[in-house]
Amino acid sequence: MQFRRLRVPDAYEFSPRAFPDDRGLFVAPFQDDVFRAAAGHPLRLGQANHSVSRRGTIRGLHFADTPPGQAKYIYCPRGSLLDVVVDLRVGSPTFGQWDAVVLDSREFRAMYLAEGLGHGFAALEDDTVMSYFCSEPYNPTGEHGITPLDPTLALPWPTDIEPVLSDKDRNAPTLAEAVDRGLLPVYADCVAYYDKLRSAN
């Protein structure tokens, strides 16, 4: 399995090999040795998540108070989606920068987003499944969002879909409003937390 650093630091893409045969297919979307080589520490597992989305659904952008934040290791076992990571860490040299990767059930690419990064995705097909491992359990009071349609971010959502959003995501603040409200993670806190995770291993 190969890994690649994304344009947003502390986010990675993983490309496992799939083994098709007469019975179907085998693939290992998460592999500990490659993950450690990328992130510099093991993946911690606080919760495993699975969501099903119809075409056009956009979920996000979500992020959690850091530390401890909620890092995510994501893949798509059915359908296809455009996964987007945004640097929401105040003080980051790449603040506001995003990257996007298509995850699907043909190549089984995976993404890792470290704590403090913003995450969202668009389902490109009906019945698209996102499976993801989270470093921490869900903390509803510590999870926040900004609107994925913020024109300042200009995220690369497909133009041929009718966006389907939750009320929560539709009514979420813009990036500028989130800055004003002091909602966003602080880059120095995130980096200190990554260093702590790396030095513990």
Ligand SMILES: Cc1cn([C@H]2C[C@H](O)[C@@H](COP(=O)(O)OP(=O)(O)O[C@H]3O[C@@H](C)C(=O)[C@@H](O)[C@H]3O)O2)c(=O)[nH]c1=O
């Ligand atoms: C995420 C989550 C939701 N829920 C509940 C809350 C709510 O009633 C229902 C749906 O929640 P949401 O609308 O927040 O689900 P969703 O919009 O799918 O939220 C997810 O979006 C993507 C982009 C992420 O990055 C995830 O971390 C997560 O925030 O499920 C949990 O009980 N535990 C969880 O871990």
